[in-house]
Amino acid sequence: MANKIKTSFFCSACGYESSKWLGKCPSCGEWNTMVEEKVIVSKKGKHKGLLSKSGKPIKISEIQPLEEPRIHMPSEELNRVLGGGLVAGSLTLIGGEPGIGKSTLLLQNILSIRNKRILYISGEESASQLKLRADRLGKIADNTLILCETNLDSIFLHIEDVSPDIVVVDSIQTIASNEIESPAGSVSQVRECAASLLRFAKDSGVPVILVGHINKDGAIAGPKVLEHIVDTVLQFEGDRQYLYRILRTIKNRFGSTSEIGIYEMVTKGLKEVKNPSEMLLSENREEDMSGIAIGVTIEGARPFLCEVQALVSSAAYGTPQRSVTGFDQRRLNMLLAVLEKRARFKLGQKDVFLNIAGGLKIADPAIDLAVIVAVMSSNFDLSVPHSVTFVGEVGLSGEIRTVTRIDQRVAEAEKLGFERIFIPKGNMKGTPSTNKIQIVEVGKVEEAFRKLFE
Numbered sequence: 001m002a003n004k005i006k007t008s009f010f011c012s013a014c015g016y017e018s019s020k021w022l023g024k025c026p027s028c029g030e031w032n033t034m035v036e037e038k039v040i041v042s043k044k045g046k047h048k049g050l051l052s053k054s055g056k057p058i059k060i061s062e063i064q065p066l067e068e069p070r071i072h073m074p075s076e077e078l079n080r081v082l083g084g085g086l087v088a089g090s091l092t093l094i095g096g097e098p099g100i101g102k103s104t105l106l107l108q109n110i111l112s113i114r115n116k117r118i119l120y121i122s123g124e125e126s127a128s129q130l131k132l133r134a135d136r137l138g139k140i141a142d143n144t145l146i147l148c149e150t151n152l153d154s155i156f157l158h159i160e161d162v163s164p165d166i167v168v169v170d171s172i173q174t175i176a177s178n179e180i181e182s183p184a185g186s187v188s189q190v191r192e193c194a195a196s197l198l199r200f201a202k203d204s205g206v207p208v209i210l211v212g213h214i215n216k217d218g219a220i221a222g223p224k225v226l227e228h229i230v231d232t233v234l235q236f237e238g239d240r241q242y243l244y245r246i247l248r249t250i251k252n253r254f255g256s257t258s259e260i261g262i263y264e265m266v267t268k269g270l271k272e273v274k275n276p277s278e279m280l281l282s283e284n285r286e287e288d289m290s291g292i293a294i295g296v297t298i299e300g301a302r303p304f305l306c307e308v309q310a311l312v313s314s315a316a317y318g319t320p321q322r323s324v325t326g327f328d329q330r331r332l333n334m335l336l337a338v339l340e341k342r343a344r345f346k347l348g349q350k351d352v353f354l355n356i357a358g359g360l361k362i363a364d365p366a367i368d369l370a371v372i373v374a375v376m377s378s379n380f381d382l383s384v385p386h387s388v389t390f391v392g393e394v395g396l397s398g399e400i401r402t403v404t405r406i407d408q409r410v411a412e413a414e415k416l417g418f419e420r421i422f423i424p425k426g427n428m429k430g431t432p433s434t435n436k437i438q439i440v441e442v443g444k445v446e447e448a449f450r451k452l453f454e
Contacts, residue, residue: 009034010187015223028224037188038181068254071166071207074112077263077272078105081234081247083255086166089205090254091198093172093227095212095220096236101245101263101270102211103170104133105236108269110168111139118143119164123150123174123184137269150184152177152193156200164206169197171211172226187223194229227251238265244359245270249300259300277305277416281357291378294389294418295370296409297362303405303412305389307357308367310374315351326356327371328363335372335394342398343445345376366403368394369422372445373452382453387419390448391427398445400424413437422448 009018012035016027024031070085079085086092096102103125110118111134122130127146134140145162149155152175159167169175175193176184183189194210201208210230212220220227227233231253238245247261263270281294291310296303308327315321324332332354339345352375356362369392377384391409393401402424403409410428413421414437425443442448 007036007038008188009036010223011035012187013224015187015191015225035187037186071113071116074109075105075261075272077247077261078109081249081259081261082232083252083259086207086209087231087254088207089201090207090231091194091201091210091229092207092232092234093210093212093220093230094234094236095214097214100236100238101265102236104137104269105247105263106168106170106209106211107133108137108139110144110166111137111141113166114141114143116143116165117145117162118166118168119145119147119159119162120168120170121147121149121155122170123148124171136267150174150176152196156196159200167197167201167206167208169208169210171213172197173213191223191225191229194226198229238359244273246360256300260302275304276302277412281305281307281416288383290381290383291374293370293374293377293384295367296389296391296413296421297364297367298405298409299362299364303408305412305416305418306360306362306367306370308370308374309355309357310371310378311351311353312347312375312379313351315349320349321351321353323351323353325354326359326361327354327367331365331368332371334396335368336375338394338396338398338445339372339375343449345379347375347379350379365393366391366409368392369400369442369448373448376449380453384452385420387417388422388452389413389418389420390422392422392424392442392448394445400442400444400448402427410437410439422452 009021010016011025011027011030011033013030013033014025014028016025018034021034021036025033068087070087072085073079073082094102094106107130110120127148130146147158149158155175172190172194173185176189177192177196180189180192197208197210200206214220233251235248235250236245237248243265245263245265247263249257249259251257262273262276264273293308294305295308296305322329322333332352336347336352340347354371370390372394373384373390391403391406393403395401406423406427410421418437420438420440422440422442425441428439440451442451
């Protein structure tokens, strides 16, 4: 019996399906996200099983845990973010802005793997474009096969002929299945193609890496179910005005979600940054300048130092401005209110501009102390000594609250040659002290200013 074609409406945010158009999605609550698509309805009513092979329920006590074999990637930063390597049979999604370096990152890694057969499926670039990029990277490998194809059925035929060890699909939004009437990139196409690739990965044990577009809000384009289907979601981010890129884990079923990898964009691709602290600190610090303080933050399991820059000036138009780059603006407003109320510093009629050097975005509250020191340094035009760094969260009553992993933060500051570090009072209790760096414990905001500028 022939298949029937019907029209449905899908939410582009969460994938919710409706038989009629709705202004507000009942599932996720987003407005104006329903898009119309044609769907082929099969009369057979047969549904493919996704993961189960036997179809029998098993007692959890009878399941034998298996150690997931991993493929070691040439980039140590990528291995760190993946949790130790690429897991066999896994489905990994890498998202990022156009031109940020997603394809470059994958291509330079797979071209460095010599003992695996790799199939790189491109739906956006021609084979000659990929060859030019490989020449620019300076890496050519005969074990990497390039396929320029967007039809899912043809892709599976080529996969069956090649029998690859790793499959890369760039990008999932360009792939379309013959079973779906809607165009490539639509909600139903992305969902069906991702589910088919997941079935292939789990059945064959071949890891599949997907490249995904992002929308204007910075989220991965397509239905939210795409991120639920895959095993790992990586976000490749950075500012085009800077050379540095950050690979961040959003979801990882085989490792931690608090790891980051840092790269530098150079002529021959992406170069790993082994010491991010040196990257984020100013190269020329001989001249004394106000409004600069060094804070110690932790991203994932990695501590590094970042430079906080502040500029405080009189409001030119009556209404003071609050401009922030790389830091939460609401948190800055809270810190300024603490300085106004608890420490009696008058900042209500002054413009405050704050910037985290290097284009990094930091959400760690442990740099609160560095932020307020930079603000007050600019306000009074007093420079902070180059050899001093700061760690501490600031509470609403003006107290300096304790932070986690203080020993790692102190060790990182000591390794980079800092002589003094301001930390919350009592934070080092039970931790062995060191003689190479002077530890200054402070309990209140005004106490930190007094000990710093006395």
